[in-house]
Amino acid sequence: MPLHQFHFNASISSSSSPFLAPPSAFNSFSSRHQNFSLPPRDLGICRCVATPQEAKTPTAYKTNVSRNANMGKLQAGYLFPEVARRRNAHKEKYPDAQVISLGIGDTTEPIPDVITSSMSKKCQALSTLEGYSGYGAEQGEKSLRAAIRSTFYADLGIDDDDIFVSDGAKCDISRLQVVFGSNVTMAVQDPSYPAYVDSSVIMGQTGQFQTDVEKYANIEYMNCTPENGFFPDLSKSPRTDIIFFCSPNNPTGAAATREQLTRLVQFAKDNGSIIVYDSAYALYMSDDNPRSIFEIPGAREVAIETSSFSKYAGFTGVRLGWTVVPKELLFSDGFPVARDFNRVVCTCFNGASTVAQAGGLACLSPEGLKAMHEVIGFYKGNTEIIMDTFNSLGFKVYGGRNAPYVWVHFPGRSSWDVFAEILEKTHVVTTPGSGFGPGGEGFVRVSAFGHRGNVLEACKRFRQLYK
């Protein structure tokens, strides 16, 4: 049954919508391999279109199950599959072009041997009597939890069992939303990683999308701009139950200072809020900012921290991350949040792959840490090249120093238009800022993951386009 030809909501115009969904909405799934082009395939999945008003064939059988109204609130597909869809369409249009992806933040460099060899060994061990293991603890292997604690949270009052190993931050964010339920209010930075808002919509925490302001009702969007140093004015922020905060920030690259985080923790304390602190890029920091929210006194009573091996170890496909829920974090009735998180982890999850966890342990060995830092250093080198390029072209450039993202300002222009222009004229994929929220309008995110040759080539093309 064909899934195309939905009726589009005519009020979403292409120039203002954060999630443009052109009519040819068939999408081959996003295989985000950077180094070969996908043959276009119609796999019968329509992924990023506005809500259809009616089924194509009215006589087709329908169940009596109402569609979850929350799903209906989502405007279109998740941001990155949409970027991938555009990239694939572009490749189809220009089959000979060498398309360079600096869009989706996907790692490209091989994983150091010390890490993959441990995963390889774990796979082989599964074929032996002594080495075979079945179900692991849903919270993760003890040794890995201990290694995460000692590597990232030493002397911060965090225990091994405050740490929950996962298959990645994106998944943890949704599990946290399941913990919080639909009756909580949420604040996000604007712009921010789309999973916070989208998962909130799915969970039923929000109202409808308001096309005039491009925000969902009932979410507090804390504007982060160059003018306020990418830190929200807390004095103007109303109280919400949950505050998502990402530092170093995706997409702006801003890293909050100790002073700023102290204010954030105080704000959360005064308001009885819970901070969900996303520190997935902490090791990219050049400046001397806190790597963990728990460096701030009092944070254990107000914050959860989530992180990932994705951008440190190139584990974007291997899938491994963690979330810290301190014992001191309590709901309004005194019930520990960690208990509910544990319950959700035990019922909605069955643990990260034991092979990935073996890799994680190797990552945190002295040799593994050293190797990870080298790869991170490589990507930081890419970031510098990109920053220098845009700086030399006279653009206002942000981020880059503390994160693998460069946040480039195109004042007065629609970010999807700039995205399209860059793609069309240089065959380089970026990510339009408005995909991260209305606060991202007028910006484009250039990610620094890529082979050095590709990054240099992309920058060469930028220089030609914008000279």
Add this chain to the structure above:
Amino acid sequence: MYKLLICNSTLSDKLFDPGCLHTSFGIRKEKKDHYTNVPRNANLEKLPKGYLFPEISLRQHQHLEQHPDASLISLGIGDTTEPVPDIVTSRMADFASGLSTLEGYRGYGAEQGNKELRKAIAETFYKDVNVKDSEVFVSDGAQCDIARLQLLLGSRVTASVQDPSFPAGDLDHETGRYHRLEYMKCGPENKFFPDLRRTSSTDVIFFCSPNNPTGHAATRQQLEQLVKFAKDNGSIIVFDSAYATYISDDSPRSIFEIPGAKEVAVEISSFSKFAGFTGVRLGWTVVPSELCFSNGFPVIHDFNRVVCTCFNGASNIAQAGGLACLSSEGVRTRVNYYKENAEILLDALASLNIKAYGGQNAPYVWVHFPGMNSWEVFDMILEKANIITVPGCGFGPGGEEFLRISAFGHRESILEAARRLKALFS
């Protein structure tokens, strides 16, 4: 500060560690505790304190404290025990090593899963029923997929479950998840298939076949009734076929063998029990493109959106293993091994004139102890034979008087367990 002992709810007899088995959280309120103003999620508040596997762990722990030299055999949690065939793990190992090379490195995969693997799943399991690659979503396991389905469907849906069944145990504890939860009794008296004439209609019907814990594989006729029931009531069947590879007779292996099922059902399955991937984490869900909500909107769209937003794909190493499994015959040997285990247990029980069900189409034996309380039987078998089983009531009220014995285990353990049962009951 509250002092907590967080419970490890998964019991693995190999990794048995008494230190982590406390199910009770010791909480001591101290002065100056900061309470946030965030209300606890009312749905989670409804969960009772103890639940099945932690309770079993606790009793196991207590037993070992009293009998430190006891040689325990665990036929409780359904965890695979036999090594994964070389042909599979060597491909996984190669893939993992390949991640250290330029040509072999892979970053983010499609959230829906690797193309080859989706195709292989469609061809291996759904060849004759026309399931398309694009309808297959690879996951990190059935439990996770069920949670994603719940997220997708939202909290306003009503659901029914078989009683007993694996979800029933947890869903019972999560009544807040569903607006209303119906139990469909399945027992020897009704051939382990609910009397649909007495079953009220719900939005979602969870159905597991072959069934955990009863081991019953629904017949074609039963599934036809189920599909018709769903169609008449506009319900969606969530069909769990994780044990399909254990079927010995000609019971349907997939709900999609039933005509019309594509309009009423999703199917969830897993590599866990046929590939030994309980720790590796790999499964899949089939969402037919024909399946629509009441407003005509295809369920597959929303499932895809949830998968893209709340998930980032199964581990690529696990997926490489999955592909290797499906291209080799080697994995069948493990299923056969566990089925032979089940036969040994069935024979032992038959020789004792104890009524046992299942075991022929599933790695579980469902043993009837009429008039007895299932926790008491559990305790007795633990105390007197040092065998861990699962009390039937943990799978729902319909499991009372029954015990689930799982057939996963090394052959020697199974043989020893059979010996002990014979000694105990003869």
